Amino acid sequence: MAGMRKLDVAVLGATGAVGQRFVELLENHPWFRVTEVVGSSRSAGRTYAEAASWVLDGGPPASVSGLTVKPLDGELSAPLVFSALPKEAAEEREVRLAKAGHVVCTNAAVNRMVEDVPLLLPEVNAEHVRMVETQRRVRGWTSGALVANANCTVMPVVMALAPLRRFGISKIHTVSAQAVSGAGYPGVASLDIIDNIIPYVSGDEGKMETEALKMLGRVRDDRFERLDAITSATCTRVPVVDGHLVSISVTLDERPELDEILAAWRAFRGPEPVPGLPSAPAQPVQYIAQVDRPQTRRDRMAGGGMATTVGRLRPCPILGYKFAALAHNTIRGAAGCSILNAELLAVQGYITGFQPRPGTPAQL
Amino acid sequence: MAGMRKLDVAVLGATGAVGQRFVELLENHPWFRVTEVVGSSRSAGRTYAEAASWVLDGGPPASVSGLTVKPLDGELSAPLVFSALPKEAAEEREVRLAKAGHVVCTNAAVNRMVEDVPLLLPEVNAEHVRMVETQRRVRGWTSGALVANANCTVMPVVMALAPLRRFGISKIHTVSAQAVSGAGYPGVASLDIIDNIIPYVSGDEGKMETEALKMLGRVRDDRFERLDAITSATCTRVPVVDGHLVSISVTLDERPELDEILAAWRAFRGPEPVPGLPSAPAQPVQYIAQVDRPQTRRDRMAGGGMATTVGRLRPCPILGYKFAALAHNTIRGAAGCSILNAELLAVQGYITGFQPRPGTPAQL
């Protein structure tokens, strides 16, 4: 692969909160480089630096600041497209781009539960990626593909439970404490959340059932077979910037010892070639033994924001086991996951003409 | 009762956060007036205004500011004593005062689960007050008594579930979002809680089992008979000043319709003479139909901080029903509850020489 150049990528919805996270995380990415940014009609035609009201730390990377924002309905050159579009814009646009030959990795919710769209969390269900073949065959796509990542609250639950599948998961009860960045920008009004907890996050509770069970399930006969478990989710909004913390109670039919659960988390790495991907955290699930952890602010950046931290494992008198799980909602729960998904697609050969090897920098 | 004077009361631990709430709530109380304030050796001998680093809004009431703080080990004149003492100080001191003839209403945790101490939440278990007779008989006390109020996180759970006892409560699963004032002053360091959620509150989870089941149970043959239910509690600390919000899942064996639960809450007033007590809220449990309520900041002062607000009642696929409940942790969950308890004791004749009628101002 000597001499291989970085792959051009486009970011849809690049000026929004998650779009900005894509741009930030792709700065200095070893395989990908942002060459196109796409925004709403309000942003199109302006430079990215002008159009994006940057909400992350510092300012936008110099390499992207000068790009002119393209309109949503134009053509794109980049073979790989990351989408941070809102629901309405995403639905039809993403399919159209995949049909036109682009590999689309989307953070949008709208296509997640479509029958042939993998809902990918590589350490958990890398094998779901082969549904792309079905997708291409059924839809008549050639080089295009559409792959989604999960809701940002579902994500830490699925990551923490994946290593426990062997114990037979039958009931999953969750109560989340979700950061304001999960609602995008401007999102939650400060008048609504300073010194306040809101016991409701529109739309998120239903996703725990649909998305979590699809992700924890398997692919059989070209179909997703959901995990057979009962879920019950409560979602709340809390005054923190980033990081979704979830209190989880779970029934494990095999009734493992607590030590067996800890060992399962400790050993968990995900299947090959996931651990070697550039954005994969060294340890996807990190148990913190301190009694008062994980804490949102102090642990959200574990593994560069790509790891899920868990803690407080103890018996639940009602459901069997309980613990806390935390993930960075706009990194691992959104843009970072989409990027890792794209890395997996690349090494598996799903991006035409671009197949780096894990552990290898693209640009030599 | 024409001409009846207000009853002198003493506040133990008066300079602390809950002690200040006692002082604030008793200002302008129709039956009681603070005549003695008791503090640690560091405070004793100074005026209350000097000794108390006032953490509530504004400043201490003028009527109390000039009182000299008394030491913990001295004698007291007031027939009625409110205790906001920390654990170590409370244990022996409260019993000694009750033995000396004082009616002691305590917010301290240490004596709550003692066999003959009522854990009183008047709307819920006013009949537990007759255990004071057992207490006096067994301990040889004459005019003295020791009555406790519940932990501030247990309190909204018990209040919200009390009207549902008729449906057969068998499982109670709670996840709390607790205000920093619950930890007293200085309590939680700001470095620990700004932009952060802590998934742990020392000591509180165990109290959900012990205290809730005692409070929801009944008195039979001079003994407390706990409610026969399974509890599982998770307690978290969140960056809000006041107000504990609890996400509750519950199994009700009679499987009522949601409307029946709403009706039960709506109708709930607690037994006579509780609704007529000065500090009793007009409606102890208030259901808010807006999908995103109750909210900590906006609803904690419902009923002057004495009401419990509930919302988001819906089916729980795992346990049957789920909803959110909120109470003001230092008013109804602490000082305000102790004061209401004392009002009940007074009208029931447990305070020698002082028996106002409900609905009647003491001072004419």
Added chain:
Amino acid sequence: MAGMRKLDVAVLGATGAVGQRFVELLENHPWFRVTEVVGSSRSAGRTYAEAASWVLDGGPPASVSGLTVKPLDGELSAPLVFSALPKEAAEEREVRLAKAGHVVCTNAAVNRMVEDVPLLLPEVNAEHVRMVETQRRVRGWTSGALVANANCTVMPVVMALAPLRRFGISKIHTVSAQAVSGAGYPGVASLDIIDNIIPYVSGDEGKMETEALKMLGRVRDDRFERLDAITSATCTRVPVVDGHLVSISVTLDERPELDEILAAWRAFRGPEPVPGLPSAPAQPVQYIAQVDRPQTRRDRMAGGGMATTVGRLRPCPILGYKFAALAHNTIRGAAGCSILNAELLAVQGYITGFQPRPGTPAQL
């Protein structure tokens, strides 16, 4: 005045953040009662309870909840109109209502600096109210009038400085820490302000010069004569819900002793008949001697949110004197001030057919 009924009032922009504060403060007002609520086209035709996304504590008062929101361009019956309209809507609409005979008390910025519009803060410049006569004469209005209240950051500065006018104010340097509620609803995005300070509030710095000097000046020959002083304002946004705290340095040409300043604040009540108005605080400027006060959360509700608290008076090596001042930005700095202004207009006879006496409840 036996038998006098309450005066009907309309609230323009009633569903917004300041509009809601008007509705809340007018609940139980002794002289006024809300009979008309006016909103945007999105709100018009719905009940107030439906149209207003209530951002204050609890919910909207029952007496107003059922009113149907009227459109902005319709006729109004109420003689007295409070306006919480945004700039664009306010400019022409308020003048049209005054022309039609309504007394309009507005919180909008747009008409504040108009030559014949009193910028009223009753304790400070009650005599400015007679400019209404000029207004009526020049504009040909009969019963109508247009009176404004100041910007919410200017207000505590003017209130704190008013008692010091006798010492000769020549330089005023201010740095504010402004609450998010000052930006309305939804206003400041939570992503922008949690764990953050923003060193800029659009438009507010210029108002310190124009509005403060107009308010502290006097009326001569039918014209406002501004105070002859230099101002320099810096405005910052901070993560608090309500309350604007301002660090003020001031040059007083007479070089009074600090005690003289304290005495001036202590004695300050405003001219008759202001102290007797229903919404007037007992002491408009309250000095708090504690070294770390006034504090935003703890002191913003002083005098029911109508008083200005000051503290930390000390020499400024550069300008002479410095201190901190705090006011509740949506009560005294907005709706509450408009209401007090209306009370002054009423007792002075500017509201045709309605002239209560100070200290007298309207409804007997």
Added chain:
Amino acid sequence: MAGMRKLDVAVLGATGAVGQRFVELLENHPWFRVTEVVGSSRSAGRTYAEAASWVLDGGPPASVSGLTVKPLDGELSAPLVFSALPKEAAEEREVRLAKAGHVVCTNAAVNRMVEDVPLLLPEVNAEHVRMVETQRRVRGWTSGALVANANCTVMPVVMALAPLRRFGISKIHTVSAQAVSGAGYPGVASLDIIDNIIPYVSGDEGKMETEALKMLGRVRDDRFERLDAITSATCTRVPVVDGHLVSISVTLDERPELDEILAAWRAFRGPEPVPGLPSAPAQPVQYIAQVDRPQTRRDRMAGGGMATTVGRLRPCPILGYKFAALAHNTIRGAAGCSILNAELLAVQGYITGFQPRPGTPAQL
């Protein structure tokens, strides 16, 4: 310098908030490595991981976690000592260590204004370091030295004003908005600061005069000659985790154009060899043109937390110029500055037997 090993360093007060920042910043330092950690009697004898209640993100570095905390009164081996001691402990202990031959870089306030102690901010006053020679001569020290860094609120003011010295600084008026981490741990109680601003920070206002003028002055005839300017400081505490933002008004006698000031900031690098030191930011003073910057959360990590960001430069009608400046209070305002100071001492030959060249990694 081939084969040069890293220099052993000790951290005093290593378990506190600033001590932890030292440990964090020294992890992977190219020249220094922590080999001794010193704590109070409560910590001594325990491992660092046990003794330090880690308040920063994640946990303590593995290389330090296993070190046994040494008592305050013992001997130390490390030639270089960083001190994060509280006042009382620092005063005598730091002098004793310097006398014993250690180079002591201290963050403690107590020795800052001592006549022969440099108050070092390398880009600003690197030449002050030669006062160490006076120190050694007068006190009879050989290899020892005592060098301090400034108060964390003074620091951004001095850094932002240093490039403007050429314009003749005569008046400095500051109002700060200080993060809670500036008060250490546990420091500010959350009950005191959530939804609140405190207009007072004990002890900090006086330091603006003494420390800033010493730092901005020069060394002449073995004495510090303070800058001849008048200062007036107001310090407030705000609910942010890290980062002190200061609103500065300044009189510059030369009356430069705003562009000249911008150019002075842009060009500012500090004297050689400072720009080549490992912890020196590429650009010490960074002007951000966006009207609402610098913002505490978004800009505090500029230059790895070592740069000072400035913004909002504009005329001050009273003092001439005004702008905002921000620095990370526990990095550049504390531990990071001490480390940079030590780097300067090292390259200047003040650490016996250890003189790396700027731009050179120590360990080859």
